Amino acid sequence: MLTGILGSIFGFIIFLPFTTKKVEENLELFLFAMAVIAVTSSHFLGPEAVWTPALIESSLIEPIKLTLATFLFGIVFRLGRDPLKKKIVAWEIALGPRFFAAVIIFSLGLLSSVITAIIAALILCEIISALNLDKKYETVFTVLACFSIGMGAALTPIGEPLSTIAIAKLRGGPHTVDSLFLLKLVGTYIIPGMLLLSAMGALLRGVEVSAGESLTEDYPESVKTVVFRTWKVYIFVMALILLGRGFKPVMDAYIAPRPAGLLYWINMSSAILDNATLAAAELGPQMSAAQLEGILMGVVISGGMLIPGNIPNIIAASKLRISSRAWAVIGVPVGLVLMGVYYLILFGV
DSSP, X not given: OHHHHHHHHHHHHHHHHHHOHHHHHTHHHHHHHHHHHHHHHHHHHSSSOOOOHHHHHHXXXXXXXXXXXXXXXXXXHHHHHHHHHHHHHHHHHHHOHHHHHHHHHHHHHHHHHHHOHHHHHHHHHHHHHHHOBOHHHHHHHHHHHHHHHHHHGGGSTTTOHHHHHHHHHHTTSSSOOSTTHHHHHHHHHHHHHHHHHHHHHHHOOOOBOOGGGSOOOOOOOOHHHHHHHXXXXXXXXXXXXXXXXXXXXXXXXXXXXXXXXXXXXXXXXXXXXXXXXXXXXXXXXXXXXXXXXHHHHHHHHHTTSSGGGOHHHHHHHHHHTOOHHHHHHHHHHHHHHHHHHHHHHHHOO
């Protein structure tokens, strides 16, 4: 019975955001409601009590670092927005268009682990808006940069919800989980991948066009927008922590025993389901390092393939008005190539 209930909840999480507009517009509250139902079901139908003081404390405290980082960097970015925009074109001229693209793609990926993926995506939108290159090239630039941001943000607990959830879920097991755990676990795979994406961006070059023919950000953000986004991030991360605990009985029974290579490909579903949601459902402290690498690299890479897969994708596509089809035409081939390359690196078959 518990498996059926949790399976239904998982199905709702996958499909309702794409079929119901109200759910899509209130995704954080929807996920929180699903999380409460999942935890309550596991509490009464599972092998052990789930609603514990430790879980409640974790769900309230773990989101704080990412939430504060989102708010503080959001305010700083808002204050420095105009000077930044004035310098972007000058930097491109000074560095040259190809080297500029490579530097931006790699730098935003690396910085996202410190300033959060959300702020890195907002900076990306400002950069794209200032370039006035053709839409096709700017779309490629945006997608490659979002792949890099999504990968880099996974390296620290404040980078994005995925990394925050991963750290919270992996405590209490055989691994020594600290703020550098993810960097040590997957950093040697992620950083070369960001360099590869940067090289891909450098090989391409857009054509100069008038302002109306390029991608452009829709509007500057107000303080109210920054505060509202911060609150949504807190609820989002809290919901994912609860979801992860609620799904634990099913994950322990059906996911944890699977070999690392299979977990890697299963997580291509991250392209349509936010990668933090998958991490919350799948990760467990008793998993081996190989299993953790398979799960994390699978969700991190495939999260860039489609717009719903990652927070920076959603922000960039919305603010720059990139359609789902235009994103997929670029994101899916790039993601499949990366998935194939990393499978060979990780599993050697």
